[in-house]
Amino acid sequence: MMHPSTCLRLSSEEIGLGVFATKFIPRGTITWILDPLDRVFPPQEVAWMQEYNPEIIDRYCYRDARGDYVLCWDLARYVNHSFRPSCFLTPYQFEVAIRDIEPGEELTSDYGYLNVSEPFYAADEGTERTVVYPDDLARHAPEWDRLVLSVLPSVLEVPQPFRTLVPQATWDELALVCRGERPMPSLAAFCYHPPQSAVRRPGG
8 A cells, every 4th residue: 555645647758657745755654565455466376367468467566575476456556666766665564765755756666676577677877776687685685674774763753654554563573673672674585586597687
């Protein structure tokens, strides 16, 4: 479920639609959370779907650690990629704003943690990374863990429209992690490792 203070509008002619803030969203706000209305499809169910509409599956679904395909039911499926994202995945099945998001600003995520099946060639943003690879999550998990850990204290401090959707046990764990009493689970746990997979990189 996407944050309620968002809307769908054109990002650019090249990119298409995107999700934009309609109000100020402070750093640490939960901007998306997996909820019961999101559809989860096992690979064997997706196989026959891809026979008649593979573009929909590839464009709007992401894969979880088990290899299942997840289709978000609301605006979340229109969130665009950025190597400088405004939102980021946490180990708790929700994304948070990693900086303040101003009204009218687009909410973006890094597709590197979505277990893409093929390299994703994104627009050049002047960053070291220019392509999203299927193994990005495994490669970048340590630095992404540090990024998320730096934001977690703010999650407990700002108003959270999705607070009732976060299990109390998860909220209690967040408090322990923020106090340094428990390590944060690594985002590496979200990696999907397809059998006999090989990721081809330039020069590799």
